[in-house]
Amino acid sequence: MEQHLQDLYEVLSKVDGYVYPNEIELNWSILIVLYPYITGLVAGAFILASLERIFKIRILKPTYGIALLTAFSFMLVATMPLVSHLGKPLRAYEIMITPHSSSAMAIFGFVYLWYLMVVLFLEIWFDYRRDMVIWAGETTGFKRFMYRLLSLWTTDISPKSVALDNRIGYIVTVIGVPSAFLLHGYVGFIFGSIKANPWWSTVLMPVIFLFSAMVSGIALVMGIYIILSKIRRQVIDMNCLDTIARYLFYILIIDFTLEGLDQIHRIYVAEESFEALHKLVFGQLFFTLFIVQGFFGTILPLLTLGTFQFYKPRAEIRKVIYLVLSVLILIGIFFMRWNVVIGGQLFSKSFYGYTSYKVGMIGAEGYLMAAIWLIVPFLILSFLLWLLPPWKKIETDHGNLEE
Amino acid sequence: MKKEKTKLSRRDFFSAGTALAGGVAITSVLAGYDGLLFAAVTPNAKGIWYGIGIDINKCIGCGKCANACKLENNVPQAPFYFRSWVEQYTIKNDGSIVVESPNGGIDGFKQSVPDKDIFKSFFVPKMCNHCAKSPCTQVCPVGATFETEEGIVLVDEKYCIGCRYCVQACPYGCRYIHPDKGTVDKCTLCFHRLKKGLKPACFEICPTKARIFGDLNDPGSEINYFLKNHNCMVIKPNLNTGSKLFYNALNPEVR
Numbered sequence: 001m002e003q004h005l006q007d008l009y010e011v012l013s014k015v016d017g018y019v020y021p022n023e024i025e026l027n028w029s030i031l032i033v034l035y036p037y038i039t040g041l042v043a044g045a046f047i048l049a050s051l052e053r054i055f056k057i058r059i060l061k062p063t064y065g066i067a068l069l070t071a072f073s074f075m076l077v078a079t080m081p082l083v084s085h086l087g088k089p090l091r092a093y094e095i096m097i098t099p100h101s102s103s104a105m106a107i108f109g110f111v112y113l114w115y116l117m118v119v120l121f122l123e124i125w126f127d128y129r130r131d132m133v134i135w136a137g138e139t140t141g142f143k144r145f146m147y148r149l150l151s152l153w154t155t156d157i158s159p160k161s162v163a164l165d166n167r168i169g170y171i172v173t174v175i176g177v178p179s180a181f182l183l184h185g186y187v188g189f190i191f192g193s194i195k196a197n198p199w200w201s202t203v204l205m206p207v208i209f210l211f212s213a214m215v216s217g218i219a220l221v222m223g224i225y226i227i228l229s230k231i232r233r234q235v236i237d238m239n240c241l242d243t244i245a246r247y248l249f250y251i252l253i254i255d256f257t258l259e260g261l262d263q264i265h266r267i268y269v270a271e272e273s274f275e276a277l278h279k280l281v282f283g284q285l286f287f288t289l290f291i292v293q294g295f296f297g298t299i300l301p302l303l304t305l306g307t308f309q310f311y312k313p314r315a316e317i318r319k320v321i322y323l324v325l326s327v328l329i330l331i332g333i334f335f336m337r338w339n340v341v342i343g344g345q346l347f348s349k350s351f352y353g354y355t356s357y358k359v360g361m362i363g364a365e366g367y368l369m370a371a372i373w374l375i376v377p378f379l380i381l382s383f384l385l386w387l388l389p390p391w392k393k394i395e396t397d398h399g400n401l402e403e
Numbered sequence: 404m405k406k407e408k409t410k411l412s413r414r415d416f417f418s419a420g421t422a423l424a425g426g427v428a429i430t431s432v433l434a435g436y437d438g439l440l441f442a443a444v445t446p447n448a449k450g451i452w453y454g455i456g457i458d459i460n461k462c463i464g465c466g467k468c469a470n471a472c473k474l475e476n477n478v479p480q481a482p483f484y485f486r487s488w489v490e491q492y493t494i495k496n497d498g499s500i501v502v503e504s505p506n507g508g509i510d511g512f513k514q515s516v517p518d519k520d521i522f523k524s525f526f527v528p529k530m531c532n533h534c535a536k537s538p539c540t541q542v543c544p545v546g547a548t549f550e551t552e553e554g555i556v557l558v559d560e561k562y563c564i565g566c567r568y569c570v571q572a573c574p575y576g577c578r579y580i581h582p583d584k585g586t587v588d589k590c591t592l593c594f595h596r597l598k599k600g601l602k603p604a605c606f607e608i609c610p611t612k613a614r615i616f617g618d619l620n621d622p623g624s625e626i627n628y629f630l631k632n633h634n635c636m637v638i639k640p641n642l643n644t645g646s647k648l649f650y651n652a653l654n655p656e657v658r
Contacts, residue, residue: 004582008483018502020529020576021485027567027580087565087585091545094564100546101438105568108544195642196538196574272641349574350658352502 007360017353026345026357029365030338031081034373036187036209037337038078043184043210044217045071046120046176051247053173062237063244065390066228067221068127072120073381079112081373084364104190115183119176124388125150126169130157131393146387184213191340198273199280199344204262211255216333218248223326224381226319232391238315242308245322248329249305256298259336276351284354285343288335297332301325441541445645448535452554453592454619454647456629457528459654461613464489464526466508468605468614472530473509475593475604482506484579486590487530487605492656494522500656527650527657528614530605531556531577531590532637535645539569539578539589548587554619554647555594560586574642592616619647 012024049067052060083092096113099106129151136147185206191197192205222244229236266274281289304325312318347354360366437444472478472487482505489508493501493516501516514524534540537556540548547563550556563586570578570587581588593603601607606614617626626649629635633651639658640646650657 005481005483008481012482018490018504021482021488021504021507022570022576022579024483025579027570082566085566087567087580087587088563091562091564094545094562098545100543102441102541103438103544103546103568105542105544105566190568194538194542194572196572345571349576350502352500352658 011356014356015353016356017348018350019348019353019355020350023345023348024355026342026355028341028345029085029357030342030359030367030370031085031365031373033334033337033341034081034370035078036184036191036341037216037334038074038081038373038377039187040184040209040213040333040337041217041220042071042075042078042115042120043180043213044215044219045074045221046180046217047214048218048221048244048247050173050177050180053170054177057243059239059243062240063221063225065127065388065393066225066385067217068120068124069384069388069390070221070224070381071217072116072124073384074377075112075116075120076380077373077377080376081370084369104186104193107186108190111179111183111186115176115179119172119179123169123172123176126165126172128388128393129154129165130162131388133157134394135392143387181210185210191344196349197344198271199277199347200340202262202265204258204265208255208258208262211251211258212333212336214251215248215255216330218244218251219326219329219333222248223323223330226323226326228385234391236315236319238318241319241322242312245305245308245325249302249309252298252302252305252329256302259298273351276347280343280347280354284346284356285339289339289343292335293332293339296328297335301329301332442536442538442643444536446535446550446554448552448554448620450552450620451618452620453533453616454554454626454630454649455530455533455592456615456626456633456635456649456651458613458615458629458633459525459527459650459652461611462489462526462528463611463613464491464508464512465610466511467608467610468528469507470509471604471608472590475596476591478588479582481582484582484588486577486588487528490527490529490657491524492527492654493524494654494656495520496522498522525652525654527653528605529575529577530648531592532575532644532646532648533590533592535647536643538572538574538642538644542568542572544568551594555592555597556589557591557594558587558589560584560588563587574639574644 008025011026015024045067048060049064049071051057052064083089086092095106096109099109132147132151133155134157136144136151139147188206188209191200191209192202194200222241225241225244226236266277304321308318313321342357345355346357359370361368363369466489469485469488473480473485476486478484478486485507487507488504490502490504491508491512491514493503493514495501495516497520503512503515505512508526512526514521516524533554533556535550535554537548537550540550540556544566545562545564547559548556548569549559560581565580565585565587567580567587570580578587578589580586593601596603603616606616615625615629617624619626621627629651630649635649635651636653637646637649638653
């Protein structure tokens with residue numbers, strides 16, 4: 001408490017111009033930066049998985065299972081930064097029990113549960129049921145118990161039941177794609193619908209969030225696939241990797257265009273808030289917006305991936321570059337969320353001044369805490385990959401489903 | 404050909420009928436969901452409907468309103484938490500604008516701009532606008548913030564989860580998170596005093612009677628007299644929040 005006040009006095013001494021007295025405290029911290037970031041990774045990874053399953057892009061097969069498990073791992077953690085940021089975390093359940101129909105945030109719990117339980121969980125379950133039944137017979141102890149439990153003690157792996165699994169899994173994925181769009185478009189709406197804040201209030205926000213989500217999710221799965229193959233000492237399927245990179249390139253173009261359109265529109269119409277935002281963008285946000293998000297997170301990957309469409313260096317070099325690009329894009333999108341969430345709170349709604357934000361190291365709002373919420377999904381993913389290794393599954397050709 | 408077109412089989416009749424019935428059913432279900440229309444519909448208030456008037460020409464910037472508010476409502480004393488504060492606007496000869504509100508105006512004001520550079524200067528008391536389509540109420544995920552029948556925006560602190568969405572949604576910076584409670588806090592128009600027939604603390608203490616409040620639905624009320632006899636304006640009318648805080652002599656520079 002004392003420390004909190006001391007920090008606020010420090011911020012007060014740094015206020016540039018005039019901000020309303022209640023605005024000195026920045027209300028949404030790094031944890032709220034993580035929330036759209038993690039949700040975006042989920043939506044993006046899932047959409048990549050769906051490309052293989054629904055759109056029958058079989059070349060992406062090696063990443064299908066990884067993408068699904070990645071989406072699931074991050075989804076489990078997605079609410080944690082939100083809940084731990086609440087002033088009254090123990091009342092979080094009220095959102096589910098007494099949602100307020102006009103609030104964009106109130107719908108979150110339902111969209112989240114729908115996506116986690118109905119889409120991701122069911123898709124993974126139907127995809128793995130047969131394998132879990134088989135693995136339960138091959139293993140002992142904890143693993144065997146886990147497989148039994150997870151497969152709900154089913155034993156039927158006749159071709160008929162497996163075909164049914166596949167059919168239901170397919171239907172779930174078909175429902176899942178619009179759900180993934182809904183999940184992340186909705187996150188964008190939370191910000192885009194705040195008319196008090198001109199930095200957030202744009203109708204493009206949900207679409208921008210959606211496409212940046214796809215970019216980050218695909219980059220994440222690409223990176224994980226490269227690292228995982230290295231750890232497992234497996235040969236990377238370069239066709240698959242090149243295809244992912246190509247999709248990444250296309251979606252990055254759309255994302256870049258949308259964000260560019262947003263900025264061009266702001267500059268051209270130059271509304272009341274323009275001057276204040278202009279100073280913000282070239283002041284406190286300059287490094288994170290232009291250097292990190294713009295150059296390293298967008299332009300550099302765009303140019304590199306674009307070049308690869310015409311000229312491909314040899315596989316060894318490509319692999320390294322893909323890995324570097326995936327990290328750059330992930331950092332870039334993180335700072336895109338940063339620029340939206342933190343950037344939107346740095347200027348006063350009076351447009352007469354600016355407050356500042358410095359992330360502390362410790363405490364519930366520190367960057368150590370934020371780092372934990374980013375590391376936990378990887379621990380969950382490691383566990384899931386150990387328990388449900390996609391590479392040990394019996395090959396199912398999802399393409400055979402259509403009749 | 405012609406004959407075929409006009410012919411309506413029993414099957415057609417039933418499918419069209421079912422579609423119609425289904426359409427009616429779906430529409431009636433959707434009609435109950437008015438969340439989307441929150442800001443699109445202007446509330447039609449009956450009975451007492453409170454509005455506030457502030458006469459900028461009368462405000463002397465003594466800051467007593469801000470102080471009285473803190474004392475009456477146990478607002479934390481640190482200069483980051485205000486339900487009510489006063490801003491000093493100074494428009495310089497070169498057209499630039501200086502806005503100041505040291506400690507919300509509680510300790511009074513000192514003019515930082517030299518006299519020769521001042522074009523004009525005035526004070527603007529700020530408080531919750533008690534909007535009729537309040538953006539803070541709209542976004543509250545649990546309904547802890549609500550508008551009373553009298554048009555006062557209140558918070559149920561036993562219910563607030565402290566998500567801070569309302570703080571982001573308020574265009575006027577009138578909300579803060581109470582550092583001890585972890586829930587949001589804001590002006591209640593001294594609801595506890597109103598219910599006893601008393602004026603809100605800031606209205607009671609104002610030495611120049613720059614603050615007026617009353618029932619907008621009562622043609623004879625003080626507030627209606629004020630609105631009728633002055634050219635009044637709300638802050639940020641473009642946001643269409645249904646603000647019920649009307650200022651007399653409001654400069655367009657005030658935001």
